Each structure stands twice: as structure tokens, then as C-alpha cells.
Amino acid sequence: MVRYLGKKLLSAAVTLFAVSVLVFVSFALIPGDPAVRKLGTQATPQALEQMRESMGLTAPLPVRYVRWAAQFIQGDPGISYSYDMPVRTLLGDKFFVTMSLVLMSFLLLVAISIPLGIAHAKREGHLFDRLFLVLGQITMSIPPFFMGILVTLLFGIVLKLFVPGGYVSWKTDPAGFLLYLFFPALSIALPRVAMTVKLLRAEVLKEAEKDYVRTAYSRGNSTMMVLYRHVLKNAFIPVLTFLSMNLTDMVAGSVIIEQVFGIPGYGRFLLVSILGRDYPVVEAIIMGLAAFVILVNLLTDLLYRLLDPRVGEAG
Amino acid sequence: MNKLPLLKVEDLQIEFHDHSLPETAVYDFDLTLMKGEIVGIVGESGAGKSLSALAIAGLLKRHSAIRAGRILFDDLDLSNCSREVLREYQGDEIAVIFQEPMSSLNPVKRVGEQVEESLRIHHREIDRKERKERAIRALESVGLKESARVYESYPHELSGGMRQRAMIAAAMIAEPQILIADEPTTALDVTVQAQILALLKQINREKGTTVLFISHDLRVIRQLCSRVLVMKDGRVVEEGDTERIFEHPREEYTRSLIRAIPQVKQKEPAPPREREILAVSHLDAGYGKRSVKKNAATGKILTDVSFVLKEGEILGLAGESGSGKSTLARTILGLLKPMAGTITRKDFRPAMVFQDPYGSLNPAYPVRWILEEAYTGGGRIRRGSPTEIREKIIDALARVELPESFLERKPAELSGGQRQRVAIAEALIADPNVLIADEPVSALDVTVQSQILKLLADLRDKTGVSILFISHDLSVIHSLCERVLIMKKGQIVEAGEVDAVYRDPEHPYTKELLAAAGLYHM
Structure with a gap:
């Protein structure tokens, strides 16, 4: 297990390094001079040269990479070109907001889909099963932004459970902040809940046909015992992969929902920064996303290993 | 042994609901199990033997159901009681072992947990610590060394024979009165098969457990059972003491089954064969250092293999799984490069026949x-x-x-x-002149097996094709081949005319294989 962990950590580190090189080099090679952007096209060559010098743009690429990476590791991704402020100050809050939204969506996804999937499989062929198959199909086919609009309409305007567009900052009212996030999180989670339920149901039913289930019955297990002690752990293995893919996907997918619900996450900021060629900000966001994806994959691998002893045996 | 009826099955009928119309799969099945006896049910696939046994254990899958009849055990009709009542008996009084020891164990649970499961379900008074001790003792009693380590392992870490032993330990842990064994040795190598049969006999002798043994293999039944039921197309066609059935079968079907057992008879001497079409000399081969299996240091599977194949000859290659038979076939075909030694091919036009006729034909095409x-x-x-x-x-x-x-x-x-x-x-x-047949009959029923063997012999007689016949079954090899190579761990340990080798085996491994097939007494 320790060796496995070491191997996975190493591979995560290598991946992160590769991403960082790719990000840094691409932004360094993109045409467009940040010094010109900062001083305007009317600036004198001397002033531009001086600015480049002070921004550290004159050094060779590898040196610049090392400087950049060292700063990054210390938690300082540089100064925003557009705002003349540390990127960290600009992004810190926004990252927190987006991550809160994503994690809440994910928790909702897990909390709803797993019990529902199990209940579903238990009642295969019954009315409940058929009804939810249809309902799931409908939910699955609604795109998240439209789900956001529907949720706003139902919970915000009809039921008045929250004020649409009335975002509450976590600094002023943490509880209000979480309550407000609940509805966008639900909009992100619902279509994915339908997919996860469908997958879990199918996996449970597939496992139930296997030989070891017959063995379990032969020892006097009841149907519930067979399900909870034998089938579920096996059925979860593919579901785990699916959930982890969803988690990484949600980080990107939250951008649209943030627009619909007026949430000040990094999504909108990313768009503005790309258009304004504010490379330090863009780099920081990309690296943040990459680190998140790599972390999720790492955790998935470890969980996988815990669920399935056959993983990672030979290499 | 006291002759008390333990279980009585009367007029059992089982039907399938797979299609719109129910289809009867087992008709009027009767069986009385006496305390302490070993009874066999034999028949070919689809005869309904497993179905009947599983019905007794209350394990019919969906789409199949008991239509009529009674299963009397302990003053109770098991065919007609609630799941809750039936559960009390499953694993505690009636235990089952299955054919596939890999898929019949839960792949994500430790072996120990599975072995002690029946205790946990039926004997809640036994605490965790004692349960573990008893599980380890149970693993020991089925001949597993390092039973504490086996307890902590997962199924994939054990070999096929070890898994089947663990299954038996799991079945026996609550000391059931009846053990139902559904083809428990079919998926195993012959020598392992013999060990498992000996183990079942030992359990029967020492604990007095009644065994209901299902098999398609008459030889296995004969070694183990005192009484046997012969089934065909859902009906019991003949029933009686095993020796009586073998010596004086009454039904034509039973006779045909017995005839289909490959017999070891004196063979007619083969005509002299001159032309060598394949000569292998001092061959070493394997998958290199990347291979996770075998000799990891050199990646070598075959060591110093030499033999010749002559035109029109049927050469047997015998050995158990992992002995390198298939690697040898691959090397001869040129799919794998030799590491050392030479392969001389003269007008060598080979073709392969594989074991699994289900998997090797594309199902989408005619x-x-x-x-x-x-x-x-x-x-x-x-x-x-x-x-x-x-x-x-x-x-x-x-x-x-x-x-x-x-x-x-x-x-x-x-x-x-x-x-x-x-x-x-x-x-x-x-139009090949060499057929390389890798276990071509081991997935088939005995009567079909003998037809295919006859077909191969006829083909050789008519077309003069040479056949390299790979099999783990020594009696099959005897009935078809002229010469035999015995392979163990990548080496040919014995080679010669089939008759001579079977009469006077020299290598201990050959003796062991022959003994396991019931062809030699050690």
C-alpha cells in the first residue's frame, strides 16, 4: 500500500510539473508583449525595456520558469497585469466560492444518487423503478443552465425559498451563503444524479447475476444481506470512477451556473482575464484547476485501491 | 454407518420461465439421501442435474422455479417454506460448493471473511475472535498451509485449487449435514482434482457429512460415490449402486456414457513414419523479463525442449495449466521468438484449433x-x-x-x-499439413468429446495431416495419440510411445498424472 501510494504521489507530481511547464511555455510564447499592454503603444522603447526588465521578462525562458514555479510553490502566483494587485488576493475569494459550490454539488450528488440507486435496484421492475427510469431520463436530458432556470423559477419565484440574484457573501453571513449556494448546487447535481442512479442500478443488477451472489445465498444470507455485504462494494467500483469524472467535470461546468445565479466565482473572472491577456491570472486559474483534477484523480486511485484489492497488484 | 434417511426429494419438477411459455427442465426427480453416504448425479450439460441439486439447496435463480414436488428435510418441506425458514438451513445444515472457485468467491472480500460467513449468520453466539480461530482451523483442515495468511488474502491471490479448498472450508465451517458439490473439480487440473476428491472423501469419513456430488465425469463419480443417478433431458434414467451401474448398466444411455469414457486399450502399432516436418531442438522460450509470471529472473517458460513431429503422426502433449504447453504451441507457430535452440520446419503449414468453441467463433456472422x-x-x-x-x-x-x-x-x-x-x-x-489442437475437447461433454476425437483420427487417416494434440487429459491422449510428451514447468520430463509410457511411467510426475486419471496405481 505504501509503495502504491508513493507511486501514485510521484506520478501526480510529475503530471503537475508537466502541466506547469506546458502552461508557462504556452503563455510565454503567445504573441503579445505584456509590457506594451501595460504602458500602451505610445510608450518609448526605453520605458518598455525598463518595464520588461522590472517584470523579469528579459531573462532566458528556463530561468523565468524556475522563478515563476518557485513563487507559485510559495503560494504567490504573481501580480495581475490588469489590476496591479497580487493574483492571490484577486483569486483567493473567488476560488473559495467556486470550490464551495462544486463541493456542495458533489455532496448532494452522492447523498441523493447512492440511496436512490440502491432503492431503485431493489425494486427492479416495480412501479417505483419504472417511474424513476422515466423521470431520470427526463432529468438527464435537461442541460444544467436550464435546470438552473427551472430551479430559480420553482424555489426562488414560486416557493420563495431564496432570492434569485441575491447572493450572500460568506464573510457577512456564512449560513446565508450556504443556503444560497444550495440551489445552484442542486441545479448542477440533478442531471448527474439521474446518470449516477442509472449506472448504480445497472451495476447492482449486473453484480446480482454473478456466481458469488449464489454462494452468498447458499450460506443463508438474506436478500438485504447479500446486497449490503456482497453486491454493493463490487457495484461501487465503476460508480466511483464515474463520480470522480463528474467531480472534475463540475469544476469546469460550474462557470455557467455561476452566471445564471450571479455567483462571484472564478468562472466569469477567467473569461475577462483571457480577453484582457492577464496571463498571471489565467495561469493561476489553470494551475489551480489542474491541481484540483490531479488531486481528485489521486484520491480516486486510492479509494479504488481500498475498494478493489485486485487493483495495482502487478504494477 | 447408520442408514437413516436424511433428505427425501419426491416428484420434484422444475420449470423455466425464460420465455413466454413455461418449459419443464426437470421431471419427477426422486432422491433419498441416507446419512453419511456419497451420492452422485451424472449427466451431460442440460440434463438438469445442477438444477435439481440447486433446488434442494434453495438456490434456483430467477426464471426457474419448483413447480411440484417436495423436498423433505428435518420434518419440513424445503420446497414450500418461506425464505426466512429456508435461510436457517442454508449454510448451516445444507452447504454448497460450486464449479468455478474464482467467480464463486466475492473478489473484493478477504477469504477469511467469506469462510466464516456461515458462522456469523447462523451462530451469533460465537464472538469475532473465536470465529476467526475457527475459520483458520477450517482452512487448515482442508489442507491449506499458512492458513493464517490465507485468511487475510483475497481470492485472486490464491490458485484455483486453493480457492476450491477455501470454498470447502467455508461450506464445512458450520458443520452442515449435507454438502452439495456442483461440479467442484471440473475447472481444476487433474492432480488438483484428485486432491479435492480425496478431501471430500476425508470429510465424509471423518465428519459423517452426506455428500451429493454432481458431475459430468463418470470416472470422477466412480472414484467417489457409492450410489449414482444418471440424468438425461431432465429425467433420472437410471439409479443404483455405482459399481452395479458401471458393471451392468440397464439403460442404453448409461451404456453410451460408459462407452464414451476414453478406454486405455492396447493400441495397434503405428505404421512407421519417416518424414519429419518439425524438429525442435534444445528450445528455450518465454516472454522475457517483462513477464510477471514464472521465472521472473530470466522470463523463461520453456527450458531445453526437444522433439520431432513426423508426417501423419498424432503427437500428444500433456501437462497441467501453467506447464508451458500453450507457450510451446506459440513458439512453434513463430508467434514467439525462441531464446535459444532451433526449430527446423520442413514444408510446415500449420493451423490452430482452440479449446473454447464458444469464444473462438465470431458470434455475429454465419x-x-x-x-x-x-x-x-x-x-x-x-x-x-x-x-x-x-x-x-x-x-x-x-x-x-x-x-x-x-x-x-x-x-x-x-x-x-x-x-x-x-x-x-x-x-x-x-489445407494445412499440421493441426495444432490446444485442448480442443476439454470444454465438451463426454459423448461429444468422443465424436470429435474420432473425427480427428479419421481426418488424419484420410488426409495424412499431422496433429499436435495438447491436453491435460491423459486418457484422451491415450485414445488418440501415438506418442506422448509429458510436460512439467516448461520441461519435457518424459516422452515415448503412448503404450510404453502408460504401462511403465518413469518420471514421478508422469505417475502422478496417470494416477490422478485413474490409469496407474501408485
Whole structure:
């Protein structure tokens, strides 16, 4: 297990390094001079040269990479070109907001889909099963932004459970902040809940046909015992992969929902920064996303290993 | 042994609900199990033997159900009681072991947890610590060394034989009165098979457990059971003491089953064969250092293998799984480069026949398409006009004794034996002079097996094709082959004329294999 962990950590580190090189080099090679952007096209060559010098743009690429990476590791991704402020100050809050939204969506996804999937499989062929198959199909086919609009309409305007567009900052009212996030999180989670339920149901039913289930019955297990002690752990293995893919996907997918619900996450900021060629900000966001994806994959691998002893045996 | 009836099955009928109309699978099955006896049920696939046994254990899968009859045990009709009542008996009084020891164990649970499960369910008074102790003792008693380590392992970390032992330990832990064994040795190597049979005998002797043993293999039944039921198409056609059935079978079907057991008879001496078409000398081969299996240091699987194959000869290659038989076949075919030694091929045109006629034929296409593809290499080889190709295909079918009407059938519409015939036709169609047959009959029922063996012998007689016949079954090899190579751990430990080797085996491993097949007494 320790060796496995070491191997996975190493591979995560290598991946992160590769991403960082790719990000840094691409932004360094993109045409467009940040010094010109900062001083305007009317600036004198001397002033531009001086600015480049002070921004550290004159050094060779590898040196610049090392400087950049060292700063990054210390938690300082540089100064925003557009705002003349540390990127960290600009992004810190926004990252927190987006991550809160994503994690809440994910928790909702897990909390709803797993019990529902199990209940579903238990009642295969019954009315409940058929009804939810249809309902799931409908939910699955609604795109998240439209789900956001529907949720706003139902919970915000009809039921008045929250004020649409009335975002509450976590600094002023943490509880209000979480309550407000609940509805966008639900909009992100619902279509994915339908997919996860469908997958879990199918996996449970597939496992139930296997030989070891017959063995379990032969020892006097009841149907519930067979399900909870034998089938579920096996059925979860593919579901785990699916959930982890969803988690990484949600980080990107939250951008649209943030627009619909007026949430000040990094999504909108990313768009503005790309258009304004504010490379330090863009780099920081990309690296943040990459680190998140790599972390999720790492955790998935470890969980996988815990669920399935056959993983990672030979290499 | 006190002769008390323990379990009585009366007029049991089982039906399938797979299709719209219920279909009867077992008719009027009667069985009385006396305390402490070992009873066998024998029959070919689809005879209803497993179904009857599983019905007794309350393990019919969905789409099958008991329609009528009674299963009397302990003053109770098990066929007609609630799941909750039935559960009290499952694992505690009636335990089952199955054919596939890999898939019958839960892959994600530790072996120990599975072994002690029946105790946890039925004997809640036993605490965790004692349960573990008893599980480890149970693992020990089925002959597993390092039982504490086995307790902590997962199924995939054990070999097939070890898994089946663990299954037996799990079945026996609550000391049931009846052990139902559904083809428990079919998936195992012969020597392992013999060990498992000995273990079942020992359990029966020491604990007085009544055993109901299901098998398609009459030889195994004869070694183990005192009484046997012969089943065919859902009915018991004959029943009686095992020796009586073997010595004086009453029914024609029983006689045909017994006839189909490969007999070890004195063979007619083979005609002298001159022309060598394949000579292998001091061959070393393997998958290199990347291989996770075997000799990790050198990656070598075959060591110093030498033999010749002559024109028109049927040469047997015997050994257990992992002995390197298939690696040798791959090396001869040139799919794997030798590490040392030489392979001399003279006018060597080989074709392969594989074990699994279910997996090796593409299920999406008809026989005609499959044979045409084999013949034309999927269109890459020019073989003449469509009419000529069609004639060739019909001719190949005729050689394996299948009529033209099979051309448009798909593999799913064929029986196991017919599929293996198609697979042989596929191998024959490009006119090879050597057939390499890798366990071609081990997935087939005995009567079908003997037909395919006869077909191979006829083919050799008619066309003069040489056959390298790979099998783990020594009696099959004896009935078909002239010479035999015995392989163990990548080395040929004994070679010679079949009769001579079987009469006077020299190597201890050969003796062990022959003894396991009931052909030699140690």
C-alpha cells in the first residue's frame, strides 16, 4: 500500500510539473508583449525595456520558469497585469466560492444518487423503478443552465425559498451563503444524479447475476444481506470512477451556473482575464484547476485501491 | 454407518420461465439421501442435474422455479417454506460448493471473511475472535498451509485449487449435514482434482457429512460415490449402486456414457513414419523479463525442449495449466521468438484449433462467412471465383461431417460439438499439413468429446495431416495419440510411445498424472 501510494504521489507530481511547464511555455510564447499592454503603444522603447526588465521578462525562458514555479510553490502566483494587485488576493475569494459550490454539488450528488440507486435496484421492475427510469431520463436530458432556470423559477419565484440574484457573501453571513449556494448546487447535481442512479442500478443488477451472489445465498444470507455485504462494494467500483469524472467535470461546468445565479466565482473572472491577456491570472486559474483534477484523480486511485484489492497488484 | 434417511426429494419438477411459455427442465426427480453416504448425479450439460441439486439447496435463480414436488428435510418441506425458514438451513445444515472457485468467491472480500460467513449468520453466539480461530482451523483442515495468511488474502491471490479448498472450508465451517458439490473439480487440473476428491472423501469419513456430488465425469463419480443417478433431458434414467451401474448398466444411455469414457486399450502399432516436418531442438522460450509470471529472473517458460513431429503422426502433449504447453504451441507457430535452440520446419503449414468453441467463433456472422474469411484471409488472399470458394467451404464442412445446410447458421445456433467442428473446418480450409489442437475437447461433454476425437483420427487417416494434440487429459491422449510428451514447468520430463509410457511411467510426475486419471496405481 505504501509503495502504491508513493507511486501514485510521484506520478501526480510529475503530471503537475508537466502541466506547469506546458502552461508557462504556452503563455510565454503567445504573441503579445505584456509590457506594451501595460504602458500602451505610445510608450518609448526605453520605458518598455525598463518595464520588461522590472517584470523579469528579459531573462532566458528556463530561468523565468524556475522563478515563476518557485513563487507559485510559495503560494504567490504573481501580480495581475490588469489590476496591479497580487493574483492571490484577486483569486483567493473567488476560488473559495467556486470550490464551495462544486463541493456542495458533489455532496448532494452522492447523498441523493447512492440511496436512490440502491432503492431503485431493489425494486427492479416495480412501479417505483419504472417511474424513476422515466423521470431520470427526463432529468438527464435537461442541460444544467436550464435546470438552473427551472430551479430559480420553482424555489426562488414560486416557493420563495431564496432570492434569485441575491447572493450572500460568506464573510457577512456564512449560513446565508450556504443556503444560497444550495440551489445552484442542486441545479448542477440533478442531471448527474439521474446518470449516477442509472449506472448504480445497472451495476447492482449486473453484480446480482454473478456466481458469488449464489454462494452468498447458499450460506443463508438474506436478500438485504447479500446486497449490503456482497453486491454493493463490487457495484461501487465503476460508480466511483464515474463520480470522480463528474467531480472534475463540475469544476469546469460550474462557470455557467455561476452566471445564471450571479455567483462571484472564478468562472466569469477567467473569461475577462483571457480577453484582457492577464496571463498571471489565467495561469493561476489553470494551475489551480489542474491541481484540483490531479488531486481528485489521486484520491480516486486510492479509494479504488481500498475498494478493489485486485487493483495495482502487478504494477 | 447408520442408514437413516436424511433428505427425501419426491416428484420434484422444475420449470423455466425464460420465455413466454413455461418449459419443464426437470421431471419427477426422486432422491433419498441416507446419512453419511456419497451420492452422485451424472449427466451431460442440460440434463438438469445442477438444477435439481440447486433446488434442494434453495438456490434456483430467477426464471426457474419448483413447480411440484417436495423436498423433505428435518420434518419440513424445503420446497414450500418461506425464505426466512429456508435461510436457517442454508449454510448451516445444507452447504454448497460450486464449479468455478474464482467467480464463486466475492473478489473484493478477504477469504477469511467469506469462510466464516456461515458462522456469523447462523451462530451469533460465537464472538469475532473465536470465529476467526475457527475459520483458520477450517482452512487448515482442508489442507491449506499458512492458513493464517490465507485468511487475510483475497481470492485472486490464491490458485484455483486453493480457492476450491477455501470454498470447502467455508461450506464445512458450520458443520452442515449435507454438502452439495456442483461440479467442484471440473475447472481444476487433474492432480488438483484428485486432491479435492480425496478431501471430500476425508470429510465424509471423518465428519459423517452426506455428500451429493454432481458431475459430468463418470470416472470422477466412480472414484467417489457409492450410489449414482444418471440424468438425461431432465429425467433420472437410471439409479443404483455405482459399481452395479458401471458393471451392468440397464439403460442404453448409461451404456453410451460408459462407452464414451476414453478406454486405455492396447493400441495397434503405428505404421512407421519417416518424414519429419518439425524438429525442435534444445528450445528455450518465454516472454522475457517483462513477464510477471514464472521465472521472473530470466522470463523463461520453456527450458531445453526437444522433439520431432513426423508426417501423419498424432503427437500428444500433456501437462497441467501453467506447464508451458500453450507457450510451446506459440513458439512453434513463430508467434514467439525462441531464446535459444532451433526449430527446423520442413514444408510446415500449420493451423490452430482452440479449446473454447464458444469464444473462438465470431458470434455475429454465419458459418459461411467465418469459413470464407479463414480461407481468403479476409479477402487478402486471392482464391478464385466465388463458386470455387463456395465449393471449398462446402468441402471443408463435409470433412468435419456437417451438411451444407449449416452454411447460413450462426454460432449461437450450433451445439458445442458442432461449433468445435466448425472451428476444425476453419483450421482445415487452407489445407494445412499440421493441426495444432490446444485442448480442443476439454470444454465438451463426454459423448461429444468422443465424436470429435474420432473425427480427428479419421481426418488424419484420410488426409495424412499431422496433429499436435495438447491436453491435460491423459486418457484422451491415450485414445488418440501415438506418442506422448509429458510436460512439467516448461520441461519435457518424459516422452515415448503412448503404450510404453502408460504401462511403465518413469518420471514421478508422469505417475502422478496417470494416477490422478485413474490409469496407474501408485
